[in-house]
Amino acid sequence: MAKSSLDKKFDQIRKREEEKTFSTKKRSRIVNKFLNNRLAVLGLIIFTIIILASIFAPLLSPYDPMRVDLRSMRQPPSFDHWFGTDSTGRDVFTRVLFGGRVSIFIGLGSAILSAVVGIAVGCYAGYKGGWIDVIALRISEIFMSFPQIILVLLLVSITGQSLFNLMAIFILTGWGGMYRLARARMLSLREEEYVQALRSFGLSTFTICYKHMLPNALSPIMVNITLSTAMFILTEAGLSFLGLGVPLNIPTWGNILNVAQDILILQNYWWMWGPVGIVISVFVLCVNFIGDGLRDSTDPSQQG
Amino acid sequence: MKKEILKLRGVKVHFPVQAGVFNRVVGHVLAVDGVDLDIFRGEVLGLAGESGCGKTTLGKAILRLVEPTDGEVKYISKDDNETELTSLEKKDMDPFRKKLQIVFQDPHSSLNPSFTIFGSLQDPLKKFGIKSKEERRKIIGDLLEAVNMRREYMDRYPHEFSGGQRQRIGIVRALCLEPELIVCDEAVSALDVSIQAQVLKLLMQLKKEKNLTYLFITHDLSVTEYLCDRIAVMYLGRIVELCDSEDLYNNTLHPYSEALISAIPVADLDKQTKRIVLEGDVPSPVNPPKGCPFHPRCPKATDICKTEVPTLKKYSTNGNEHYASCHLIDLPEIS
Ligand SMILES: Nc1ncnc2c1ncn2[C@@H]1O[C@H](COP(=O)(O)OP(=O)(O)OP(=O)(O)O)[C@@H](O)[C@H]1O
Ligand code: SF4
Ligand SMILES: [Mg+2]
Numbered sequence: 113m114a115k116s117s118l119d120k121k122f123d124q125i126r127k128r129e130e131e132k133t134f135s136t137k138k139r140s141r142i143v144n145k146f147l148n149n150r151l152a153v154l155g156l157i158i159f160t161i162i163i164l165a166s167i168f169a170p171l172l173s174p175y176d177p178m179r180v181d182l183r184s185m186r187q188p189p190s191f192d193h194w195f196g197t198d199s200t201g202r203d204v205f206t207r208v209l210f211g212g213r214v215s216i217f218i219g220l221g222s223a224i225l226s227a228v229v230g231i232a233v234g235c236y237a238g239y240k241g242g243w244i245d246v247i248a249l250r251i252s253e254i255f256m257s258f259p260q261i262i263l264v265l266l267l268v269s270i271t272g273q274s275l276f277n278l279m280a281i282f283i284l285t286g287w288g289g290m291y292r293l294a295r296a297r298m299l300s301l302r303e304e305e306y307v308q309a310l311r312s313f314g315l316s317t318f319t320i321c322y323k324h325m326l327p328n329a330l331s332p333i334m335v336n337i338t339l340s341t342a343m344f345i346l347t348e349a350g351l352s353f354l355g356l357g358v359p360l361n362i363p364t365w366g367n368i369l370n371v372a373q374d375i376l377i378l379q380n381y382w383w384m385w386g387p388v389g390i391v392i393s394v395f396v397l398c399v400n401f402i403g404d405g406l407r408d409s410t411d412p413s414q415q416g
Numbered sequence: 417m418k419k420e421i422l423k424l425r426g427v428k429v430h431f432p433v434q435a436g437v438f439n440r441v442v443g444h445v446l447a448v449d450g451v452d453l454d455i456f457r458g459e460v461l462g463l464a465g466e467s468g469c470g471k472t473t474l475g476k477a478i479l480r481l482v483e484p485t486d487g488e489v490k491y492i493s494k495d496d497n498e499t500e501l502t503s504l505e506k507k508d509m510d511p512f513r514k515k516l517q518i519v520f521q522d523p524h525s526s527l528n529p530s531f532t533i534f535g536s537l538q539d540p541l542k543k544f545g546i547k548s549k550e551e552r553r554k555i556i557g558d559l560l561e562a563v564n565m566r567r568e569y570m571d572r573y574p575h576e577f578s579g580g581q582r583q584r585i586g587i588v589r590a591l592c593l594e595p596e597l598i599v600c601d602e603a604v605s606a607l608d609v610s611i612q613a614q615v616l617k618l619l620m621q622l623k624k625e626k627n628l629t630y631l632f633i634t635h636d637l638s639v640t641e642y643l644c645d646r647i648a649v650m651y652l653g654r655i656v657e658l659c660d661s662e663d664l665y666n667n668t669l670h671p672y673s674e675a676l677i678s679a680i681p682v683a684d685l686d687k688q689t690k691r692i693v694l695e696g697d698v699p700s701p702v703n704p705p706k707g708c709p710f711h712p713r714c715p716k717a718t719d720i721c722k723t724e725v726p727t728l729k730k731y732s733t734n735g736n737e738h739y740a741s742c743h744l745i746d747l748p749e750i751s
Contacts, residue, residue, distance in 0.1 A: 319539060
């Protein structure tokens, strides 16, 4: 059978399509853009170093962060004690490493958990709308309008200080932001035609919103997770400095900083609070750089 | 004998308009306001009208992508079983979702950017009982070839395709469960003219091969004449004229259709008719005008048009059924 002119035309188009070199995968384009952002890469490197150092703390330091050594109290930085020792002779460098474990765990853990809660609620409510959405929105507003510090005081006075309580408070006050972000994304995504197409097949709400829509809402959420991590770490440090955060016997960056409340230490023993302060600042800065880099590289309006 | 596949009776879709702090409902957008329409098996029914007249909403109401406020949508199967769709429970709708599909207008939002073509098409197939992955890949691959694309494209991401290719993938998606009726919602409007022609030809070819019925939504009356067997013209949520496509161009009854047809650019200079320019915009579907909804813009409007709503009446032109709703038609009405 002779080919119709239509077939021929399509063959031509097809040939052209094959000749055209297809652009590289979307994923690698985002990675490339991220790697082009020097600050973000620098942030990622330092971030990784600090995290690895915290995880492998026992390998990096011969000291026990809790062991009191009265013979070497308040020693300035030396070859044996890189960041010096504190008032009970504990090695500050070791405490910063071990403190990083807890502080980063609190920051990252609270950010990820509040994202999980916020996304789970926000995706469903944003896609479904109706009364579920109204109720979730009001609840999130209530939690977000509560000053964190008052919630902390409340919970600490009721249940006492603990790491768990602190994280619970961070999640309670933090999920609202994530929820709103996820909800807003879903509200705009649900009008997209591919969502309508999935609905026209009668797929379940769960499949549509968590499997097919969520991946397209993730990039602003990832950015927000990094930024919240930084914020939670700072808040933990602030609360622990005031003696309201993690119980003092657990080393965290905030608890190490706590000694600077003493004017004597603040004036005479800079190594007890200086290095840990710098580590906190550098870490938070790095996390923010990473967040900015992620935002720029995933922003579809800036695709180059 | 022509057999219906869908019968719409009094279909209405009203969207609430909310305002104020407490989201009180202050009115309704009468997007579709009482549509009666029969669609026959194997035909191409055009649905034309200006932007905002409710074409998409009507198409979506048929598939229950928006819930009709009122009215009936009846599906008649090949062996003459009638089912009313709008009153079905969600899960009872599934067998009919297979039969009724839609191709969308915008090739840029019609594919999920996070999934490969296969990734986003496989869930519907899974849901409708095609369990093995090989089988799913075969179905999608075969359909891709049917729309003149390569099987391997199923593992690519949407951003790797051009607008015309995406639209063909949208057609693959609509075809993957072997539907009987496809709503083509301005399926080619977003494409270049040369590519439009190719996709249209492809659609017609597929229709022949697979015995499809099309509800072909468009705002451009110049393409419909050659494609459609019948054309329905919509204005402000209602059908104002419905007839064989030839009759719409040669024996136009409704002043609104006349205006739309006169706006089609004509290549032949001798045929050039006087262009009827419609004044003003489409009135808001929240507060449609009293009387004939078209009267504020109608060049022929008389006093009766301002007070009385014309109903869709049946006439005969060229020996064919011809429906129109206008007070000034001086043909005998047939029952
Ligand atoms: N979800 C919605 N909520 C409120 N109003 C809506 C909604 N969807 C559509 N409308 C309104 O209903 C009317 C009809 O819209 P529809 O999209 O059906 O028009 P259309 O004929 O398809 O137009 P176009 O040619 O621009 O696609 C418009 O006035 C629109 O603003
Ligand atoms: S009824 Fe009157 S206003 Fe309406 S279309 Fe006919 S002539 Fe025009
Ligand atoms: Mg439309």
